[in-house]
Amino acid sequence: MTEPDQLRLLAVHAHPDDESSKGAATMAKYVAEGVRVLVATCTGGERGSVLNPAMDRPEVWERMAEIRTEEMARAREILGIEQEFLGFVDSGLPEGDPLPPLPEGCFALVPLEEAAAPLVELIRRFKPQVMTTYDERGGYPHPDHIKTHEISMYAFEAAADPDRYPDLGEPWQVSKVYYQMGFTLPRTKALHEAVLATGTESPYTEWLEKWDPAKDISHRVTTHVQCAEYFPVRDAALIAHATQIDPTGRWFSVPLDVQSQAWPTEDYELVRSLVDAPTPEDDLFAGVRSSADVS
Numbered sequence: 001m002t003e004p005d006q007l008r009l010l011a012v013h014a015h016p017d018d019e020s021s022k023g024a025a026t027m028a029k030y031v032a033e034g035v036r037v038l039v040a041t042c043t044g045g046e047r048g049s050v051l052n053p054a055m056d057r058p059e060v061w062e063r064m065a066e067i068r069t070e071e072m073a074r075a076r077e078i079l080g081i082e083q084e085f086l087g088f089v090d091s092g093l094p095e096g097d098p099l100p101p102l103p104e105g106c107f108a109l110v111p112l113e114e115a116a117a118p119l120v121e122l123i124r125r126f127k128p129q130v131m132t133t134y135d136e137r138g139g140y141p142h143p144d145h146i147k148t149h150e151i152s153m154y155a156f157e158a159a160a161d162p163d164r165y166p167d168l169g170e171p172w173q174v175s176k177v178y179y180q181m182g183f184t185l186p187r188t189k190a191l192h193e194a195v196l197a198t199g200t201e202s203p204y205t206e207w208l209e210k211w212d213p214a215k216d217i218s219h220r221v222t223t224h225v226q227c228a229e230y231f232p233v234r235d236a237a238l239i240a241h242a243t244q245i246d247p248t249g250r251w252f253s254v255p256l257d258v259q260s261q262a263w264p265t266e267d268y269e270l271v272r273s274l275v276d277a278p279t280p281e282d283d284l285f286a287g288v289r290s291s292a293d294v295s
């Protein structure tokens, strides 16, 4: 059930763990403010690798789908969010030259109209005013991330249209849509410099050397959400995805106070808005909070 005057945020993600690495502190902040936050996870992450040496054991590989569901449940509790799987099968990250074909039946190969249907149903049922998703490149070029972008934009339009998917609930118009803008050059540079200033080695050195400045997307950022207070919650949620995250890994080597000083926000690009919300802004619900009727 949805309350007419309650704020609701829907974050669409490709795999279990993406919600904890992209916008997790933002979600924890809004949960603390009383916003209902729902994560839609497109796939079960069945084709993910084990990226944490401590979890790289045959009994883990055998129960991969089940374990990732359990990990998601823990992360959900830590973040204080609601979460639903949309029921698609992970496409895996194709590697090699030439790239191998995608596995039959995987999310990336499902026709768009069919792939968007569960999200249309969810939007009409949850009635979010704000939705976040990935940019047109998927944030990074995993076929499931690109597909996540595609179904999000398609479902945003379709959910509001009474002529489309008439069996999937009453039409609902999402007011604002954002792309996650986590990995920008200015943020990475700021973190890199802050780490070096502490006299320790930076985990960003190699990454920055390879970075093509022409591909930087930071000029697209419209919205900085202050959420450093919730970085510890984000990290705890990430660590809950034990198959995917090595808690001794170099990304956890940057102390939280250094991160909070260097870049205390998570960043977004506002790409659709039906409300009056001048940018730059610092709140995903700017323009929504003030509207009298958000039912």
Ligand SMILES: [Zn+2]
Pocket: 014, 015, 018, 142, 145
């Ligand atoms: Zn992913």
